Amino acid sequence: MTGNDSRRHSIMQMHLHRYTYYHQLILLILAVGLLVALPTQAATLTAEQAYQKGKILHFQDRFEEAEPYLLQAGESGNASAYYLIGDGVDGGYINILAAMSTKEYTFMKLAAENGHLLAMLRLVYYKSRASQSEKERWRNKLRQVLKPHAQSGNPLALSFLSGVALSEEDDGENFEYAVKAAYAGHPRSQYYIASEYENGEGWFFLPGSREKEVAKLYEASARGGYHDAIWYVGVTKVKAGETEKGMQILNVLIDKGDASKISTLGLMLSDLPDFDEEWVYDDKILGSTYMRASAIAMSDSDDTFQFFNEEAISLLTAEENQQVDQLTEEYLRTHTVYRQDGLDEFEYTVDNLHTALERWGGNAIE
Structure with a gap:
């Protein structure tokens, strides 16, 4: 290693140490604050009970009330709990064009590092606070995890690959994966493709065939629980x-x-x-x-x-x-x-992705 290379390596290590320390400090401050505010009844709940209670409060738009319960669950290894804390920063609505706050980024990264798939996707979108190299690292991780499942016809893996393509502004691949996900049985993709066909997307040569395909996709999406x-x-x-x-x-x-x-x-x-x-x-x-x-x-x-x-x-x-x-x-x-929404895709991680094939594989369209 040359002198310049050695110096560059030392500087990178120093910045990495600062970066890690900075985010650990944020988490420590948040954790202390939330634990102080932790409701008395939370102390008697298991991690899973705390997660379920926090999840309901989150989706009742009671984000501050939900946070202590979700933090308790997250500290016990529940990646979805960390995701919901980050999601609550912007009022529970995914907006890939809105700038990501430091708190949202911190908890999305925590969730992603614990295998949370939607958190990884959130980190690669346009307004994520992640650096370009970090975004590429998460894209590569997503491809590595998702493609083997997609090759087996996993509907959710195909849908998430559509999201990866969207993050790269590849509209063609985004739509292609969405179509594959829809016909593999993914209910949200079925609804999306039905609405696209209804609005004139795609080629249908026989009279009435477009309308039949649209109805079939909507019915399948409803049957799948969306x-x-x-x-x-x-x-x-x-x-x-x-x-x-x-x-x-x-x-x-x-x-x-x-x-x-x-x-x-x-x-x-x-x-x-x-x-x-x-x-x-x-x-x-x-x-x-x-x-x-x-x-x-x-x-x-x-x-x-x-x-x-x-x-x-x-x-x-x-x-x-x-x-x-x-x-x-x-x-x-x-x-x-x-x-x-009936799908709860925010609860899927690297470890349980395979269950989406069991859940929606039977909803595939011929």
């Missing part, structure tokens, strides 16, 4: 006059406690002005009940749920309002309401 697809299929049937069948499908989402779907269906059923003129079914008591349940369950940080609840209340008589109160209480006694 809530947006279940919503699409149910609403489409109600609008087509199959009200009973459509409402049976939508009730799947009500039973699961999907906050955004409950609130939206409540709005459509209520006496508030319809935002979809083709919707033909109303039930203001049921609609008001759904909006009230969402408003009670979800954090006040997003006043959308509360706004629509108050609007619906203004259209009820005192007797109707009392009835809605009773129905809401009964519903919340047996249901937990929070944001969800």
